[in-house]
Amino acid sequence: MTVETQRQTEFQRRLFSHRSILLSAIVAGVFSTLVGTVLVIDGANRLNKVPLEETTFIQLRQQYLQQSDDNQLRQQIQDLDLALRREYFREQRFTERGAYLLLGGIVVTLVFSKWAATLHRRLPRPKPKLPGPDSDERLSHRGPWAVAAVMLALVGTTWAMKANHPSVLPASLDDLASDQASVGDATPRVEPTKIDPVLPELPSAEVVQANWPSFRGPGGSGISHFQDAPTRWDGPSGEGIVWKTPLPLPGVNSPILWNDRVFLSGATEAVRGVFCFDLNSGEILWNKEFQVDPSIADQKIKVSEDTGYAAPTMATDGRFVFAMFADGLLVALDFSGNEVWTRSLGVPQRNNYGHASSLVTHQGAVIVQFDQGSDDDELSKLMSFDGATGLPIWETTRQTPASWSSPIVIEHEGQHQIITCCDPWVIASSPRDGTELWRANCLDRVEVGPSPVYSDGIVYAGNDTAIYAAIRAGGSGDVTDTHVVWTADYGLPDTCSPLVADEFLLTLASYGTLFCFDKQEGGEPLWEEDFGADFLSSPSLVGDRVYLFGRDGTAWIVQPTRDECKQIAEAQLGEDCVTCPAFADGRILIRGSEHLFCIGSGNDENQ
Amino acid sequence: MSSRTLPSRTSNANNRRSNVAAFARRWIPGVYHALASVATSKLWITGVCHALASVATLTWVGDAMAAETPELMFPVPEFSDHPIPTATVPEVQGQIAPLLDVAILFAALCLASYFTLVSRSRRNVLLLTIASLLWFGFWRQGCVCPIGATQNVALAVFDPTYVVPLTVVAFFILPLVFTLFFGRTFCASVCPLGAMQELIAVRSVAVPRWLDHSLGLVAYIYLGAAVIFAATRTGFIICRYDPFIAFFRLGGNADMLIFGSCILLIGVFVGRPYCRYLCPYGAILRVLSCFSKWRLSIPPGTCINCQLCEDACPYGAIHPPTVAQTPAARRRGKRQFGFALLAAPFLVAGFWWLGTTLAVPLAQWHPESRLAEQVRLEELGVAETTTDASDAFRGSPRSVDDLYQSALTRRNDFVTLGGLLGAWTGLVIGFKLIYLSVRRRREDYQADRAGCVSCGRCYWYCPVEKVRLGLISDVSEALPDGRTPGGPLVQLTVGGKKP
Structure with a gap:
């Protein structure tokens, strides 16, 4: 054996000797104790420490509320905010690293201890037991006394719990009333501090009606407040076209209109944008672009040719405009194009065609139908955000799969309701807190595309391959058996939303047939008219005329009666069209595949 | 809006792993040989080197594991144009992961029973213990576990609107079935909580049997309380007070860490203190194990x-x-047995009454009842400040009377439920006294x-x-x-x- 080999052998013998291993265990144990102690001291120092509750920070914020135009102060807050957050996360990392070290130290201690114990394992040397009572005898003697001690401890615990948990609640609500009378002079309760921002007032219902604030206009009905709209135009020649403006980014959402401004959104895989057009000139007043958040850049956003990255139609509450994109980005801008807030709701999961549900507003809140996934994964949500701040007001989880229908807000017997369609339900929710009011089962196992409409107390909703149902908007719980007035199983839409007029319900199938139902009776259609074109745009009503835009840009203006579909005019846009028009007084705003068109009389200057 | 470039989490993790591997390949052999020449001359240095090498490696690995890219954890600074990170929803696991868990549990129970009863291999039992600790404890982070599943099952039994996942039912049932056939093989090497305590039981001292039996009563009372709280949706206290969950998840609040550390510290000297004196599922298994068809010999x-x-x-x-x-001892034993039999009904009745007096404190375990108390204090002007919960409540459309009514109804319910918990406690104590008075013969x-x-x-x-x-x-x-x-x-x- 060489000296080197002997040296190696001796080293290994010593390295793995019992004393060596035991010493290792002791060193690791001491190390773990030190790390644990440091963590405990550090944790105790940081107990109840919230970075954004630093006195200086709160003072600066208070100061800023009074001097909101002080940019230097704002920068100071921003810097302090950043520093506090950095410090907070530095401390978090310290604890996390310490936890790993402690865990590792304990593992090393245990392994070496076990190793040392195994190397030193010896047989026990029990002493011979002396004659006398066995352990069972002792157990039966001492056991009851020990149990009695436990009973005493339980009684003591009961007393301590009663003493430490007094209740200020009376025995009943009746007693409460008398208590309240007797404590009338007590100190008034503490009201939480609330800072109300100064914001423009919400517009009246009349103003909303005169505009086109969301998908298919006020109430999502597709009905114009105005009685007049052009019937003759020709896109290729420019006849009847007031202006047409090239679109900066592609999209299939429909224009919305507020006073003299038209809003659209568009997006590609790389960029999202919101555009504001002047109604009179068609000039792009501003164009606000949003870059794709790099943190979701690697995530696959599922879209289809029919939806793209900007399918949801924007909405406005008259103070701000809201837009949503296929990656779940929700943005709010003021009418000057300044970003008010943005909020990422996350990339929709397992949504075959891409997110397409349009936004709707109600009393300053923006409502998002965010259906995704399947019916058992609880990914789908209905959400409400404060339009001014973007803060969530409420959020309800829906056990529904992905859907592409848009919500509408109706007022029924003085009560506002959000109506949403999804597989298999038509659901009414309270816009105040999101609680469900009623639901009806009429969309079983379909990919829901058409949005619901409401007229005279009845909600109309349905989808091809399911049924079409007229549901009385009321009740609670499942109203399928009690509130469904009529159903139809023929002439059902698959993409286009229906139009409900005074007498009729019109549904438009994407293969080009318009069906007319008696809105009171339902059942079989009164008539059907085939236009020989594909449709993705929903029908709209101006006065007694129905506007239909085919996918190839051909438009038909018809006048439905009980007996027939009377064709008034046919016009050409000159490019493909899959969106719904917005109506101003005497004008139509329609988005083509490449341009935003304003159709009307060029001499009309009253806009 | 400005943009920034963020490295993805996946690439970070991969980088970390490859860094660790490269570090290990490059430095560990070198350090080992360098130490070898020194260590042969001084034994104490050998031990210190052992530990220091381990600790240094752990320090580096721990640091690498903890070091997240700061931007990823950094929230939106106020007033800035910082792009908001997207809140992505993780992919739903689907059915495979739960089924895999059940399959692994079943396999582990089979192995544990085989190692214990057939191959009689302590080494294999120990290896399985470590594997279970790593899988069910640190990898699955202690959830779902049969101990906590007791509450899900209890809630499903008492509340028909609660749908308990079949995986959870399987986790609850499988160890019970195996215990009926093979004894507590689940506790032996499958339960991560047991595994944790098994590994640290290095200097155990004998606890006198009388003390062991009396402290063991606590587990049954804990079981009763857990069932009642789960059934009334008051809370899942077994999970809330799981002593080791903070360790499994490498983080938790101070109370959890202190409680867990205390149990671990006690566990060094008193074998499996949680299993023996607190575990509510262990309480069930203790009973079933008495009737097991086969058991360890x-x-x-x-x-x-x-x-x-x-x-x-x-x-x-x-x-x-x-x-x-002796005849005298036999007579004394008979008297003790008779006394225990007579005392049992009185114990049940007495503890029933005691339990009914606990309605207020028990009801206050429910967050809504605590909220009602807080709101009432605020209404009376006694509360010094509001709480987040009371602020949120006042921002909701719910009326104060509705909240009070709900709390009062719950309090009334807890008069009965507290009585039931008391009766259960009395029953357990009564059985224990009878058990202690019964003489068993072992040869x-x-x-x-x-x-x-x-x-x-x-x-x-x-x-x-x-x-x-x-x-x-x-x-x-x-x-x-x-x-x-x-x-x-x-x-x-x-x-x-x-x-």
Whole structure:
């Protein structure tokens, strides 16, 4: 054996000797104790420490509320905010690293201890037991006394719990009333501090009606407040076209209109944008672009040719405009194009065609139908955000799969309701807190595309391959058996939303047939008219005329009666069209595949 | 809006892993050989080097594991144009992961039963213990576990609107079934909580049996409270007070860490304190184990009463042979039994009454009842400040009267429920007193049916087992000081087993 080999052998013998291993265990144990102690001291120092509750920070914020135009102060807050957050996360990392070290130290201690114990394992040397009572005898003697001690401890615990948990609640609500009378002079309760921002007032219902604030206009009905709209135009020649403006980014959402401004959104895989057009000139007043958040850049956003990255139609509450994109980005801008807030709701999961549900507003809140996934994964949500701040007001989880229908807000017997369609339900929710009011089962196992409409107390909703149902908007719980007035199983839409007029319900199938139902009776259609074109745009009503835009840009203006579909005019846009028009007084705003068109009389200057 | 470039989490993790691997490949052999030359001359240096090398590696790995890209964790600074990170929803696991968990649980139970009862291999039991700790504890982060599943099942039984996942039911049922057939093999090496305590039980001291039995009552009372709180949706207290969940998840609040650390510290000297004195699921298993078809037997053949195994068990679950009672002791035992039988109904009634008086504190475990108390304090002007919960409540459309009514109804319910919990406590105590007064006869060293967790520690010490394994040819070779079975270590009195 060489000296080197002997040296190696001796080293290994010593390295793995019992004393060596035991010493290792002791060193690791001491190390773990030190790390644990440091963590405990550090944790105790940081107990109840919230970075954004630093006195200086709160003072600066208070100061800023009074001097909101002080940019230097704002920068100071921003810097302090950043520093506090950095410090907070530095401390978090310290604890996390310490936890790993402690865990590792304990593992090393245990392994070496076990190793040392195994190397030193010896047989026990029990002493011979002396004659006398066995352990069972002792157990039966001492056991009851020990149990009695436990009973005493339980009684003591009961007393301590009663003493430490007094209740200020009376025995009943009746007693409460008398208590309240007797404590009338007590100190008034503490009201939480609330800072109300100064914001423009919400517009009246009349103003909303005169505009086109969301998908298919006020109430999502597709009905114009105005009685007049052009019937003759020709896109290729420019006849009847007031202006047409090239679109900066592609999209299939429909224009919305507020006073003299038209809003659209568009997006590609790389960029999202919101555009504001002047109604009179068609000039792009501003164009606000949003870059794709790099943190979701690697995530696959599922879209289809029919939806793209900007399918949801924007909405406005008259103070701000809201837009949503296929990656779940929700943005709010003021009418000057300044970003008010943005909020990422996350990339929709397992949504075959891409997110397409349009936004709707109600009393300053923006409502998002965010259906995704399947019916058992609880990914789908209905959400409400404060339009001014973007803060969530409420959020309800829906056990529904992905859907592409848009919500509408109706007022029924003085009560506002959000109506949403999804597989298999038509659901009414309270816009105040999101609680469900009623639901009806009429969309079983379909990919829901058409949005619901409401007229005279009845909600109309349905989808091809399911049924079409007229549901009385009321009740609670499942109203399928009690509130469904009529159903139809023929002439059902698959993409286009229906139009409900005074007498009729019109549904438009994407293969080009318009069906007319008696809105009171339902059942079989009164008539059907085939236009020989594909449709993705929903029908709209101006006065007694129905506007239909085919996918190839051909438009038909018809006048439905009980007996027939009377064709008034046919016009050409000159490019493909899959969106719904917005109506101003005497004008139509329609988005083509490449341009935003304003159709009307060029001499009309009253806009 | 400005943009920034963020490295993805996946690439970070990959980088970290590859860095660790590169570090290990490059430095560890070098350090080892460098230390070798020094260590051969000084033994103490060897030990220090062992630990320092381990700790240095751990420090580096711990640092690498903890170091997240700051931007990823950094929230939106106020007023800035910082792009908001997207809140992505993780992919739903689907059915595969839960089924895999159940399959692994089933396989682990099968293996545990096989190692304990058939192959009688303590080493394999220990390896399975470590594997279970890593999988069910640190990888699955202690959830779902059969102990907590008790609450899901209780809630499903009492609340028909609650749909309990089948995986959770399987986690609850499987260990019970295995216990009925093979004893507490789940506790032996499958339960991550048990595994944690099993590994740290290095210097166990014997707890007197009378103390062991009385402290064991707490687990039954805890079980009763957990069922009642779960059934009323008051809370899942077993999960909330899981002592090791903070360790499994490498983080938790101070209370959890302190509680867990205390249990671990006690566990070094008192074997499996949580299993023996707190675990509510263990309480069920103790009862079922008494009726198990097969169970661990210390010697594979005839016991030679060498007493070695009794000292080897850190859980006090091996009991020596009994001796015959004297007539006086027998009479005293009968009186004690009669007294216990008579006392049982009074105990049930007494603790029922005691439980009814606990309606207020029990109801206040429910967050809504606590909120009602807080709101009432605010209404009376007694509260110094509002809480987040009360602020949120005042921002909701719910009326104060509705909240009070709900709290009062719950309080009334807890009069009955507290009574039931008290009655259950009285019943358990009554049974314990009866059990303690009943005399059992053992002719050799036997594992306690209820208390034995089938860890197999006693195998190594059993001379009969060593003969079976062929390690020795005769049991006398395994006895200290050359004692033989012919000269028993136990001096038996009348009625004891003669050699």
